[in-house]
Amino acid sequence: MRQSEDPAALKSGRSRLRRAHERGHYDRESLYQVLDAMPLAHIGYQIGGATSVLPTLQWREGDHVYWHGSAASRAIRAMAGAEVCLTVTCMDGYVLARSAFHHSVNFRSAMLFGVAEKVAGNDAKAASLKAMVDHVFPGRWDTLRPMNAQELKATAVLRMPIEEGAAKIRSGPPKDDEEDYSLPIWAGVVPMAMELKPPQPDPANLEGIVMPDHLSRIRIG
Template sequence: MSQSEPENALKSERSRLRRAHERGLYDRGAVYQVLDALPLAHIGYQLDGATSVLPTLQWREGDHVYWHGSAASRAIRAMEGAEVCLTVTCMDGYVLARSAFHHSVNFRSVMLFGTAEKVTDEDAKAASLKTMVDHIFPGRWDALRPMTRQELKATALLRMPIEEGAAKIRSGPPKDDEEDYALPIWAGVVPMAMELKPPQSDPANLEGVAMPDHLSRIRIG
């Protein structure tokens, strides 16, 4: 967040939290941290008048969020130039309270609203796809066979300016009713985290092809 930008820069009537409003954050710093933490997003859109949701990978470049798909995809075609809602959620733990009512989860989430724009410039598209690959797999793009013109043509790239939305975050122990703290019931948090397992080589690898050093730099987010 720049010094001149207000804390509520992304706040709007539809992004404003009505319940648990104390968990809401509307500054770019909070939103960007969640977007950068997990590449998996879900995008809500309209397809032939029906509400649909597409799970896909997202990545951020500056003040825009990007995603890609097949140029022949009905979902991608329906999103182009249309209003969409993009969400990213990281679950950090189960929260066990002294009553069922106050059980919860610790999480970090983002919801963004905006119009999906198609990136049509071929050079800009190729540069963004490189950014995606190197964001998830640092250093891998330069080790790959170059993308062909036909592959680039078959790939559609959409982006959305980050102008309206909110981050919602819950952390810490359970919040019970005051009288329930005297009950002899265990309460607390069961932390959770996604992790990467050791790489498994493709059986079709050529003999003698070594695992690349850049695999050691892969992280989630």
């Protein structure tokens, strides 16, 4: 699907929501916000005629989404040059209604369709891996031992252009049947969020090694 400045450029026959249309968003900004908020993705692909799903970290650079894996991985080899479906989801709360039927969850999700391609060339691959590390752990890459040739050879990086997909978002209180609002039943939202805990040092750290300042900048998304 050709990219366009049209705000509905990512909408297609398979990305268009058939139900709960008001939750669908097809503009890049909505999709980028979800991708940037949650590094964990699930990627659907075909291997040996069977459908499989790979959970892995993703990161975005401009209008491409990236992920990495072992160069020897059957999943990575099956994805390269093939159609895949990548999804990211953030759960924001349980929604408790006055009937079981209207219970729901508040969430933000993104679903992308496209062809995965390998990032070719050691320089480009190393630059993408640096972008991944610094996206999740800002400032850490430059403090690490440089990646050697064998490690770079053993790692594959895939990417997919963000050209077709949708964000789906639900927020706010429960939506009950009008007649149920008069019932003496508590309803509302139980918010939820992922959080980072205090860092735990490796027992094998050298004596005198202190926690680096950049750890204070680590975030989820």
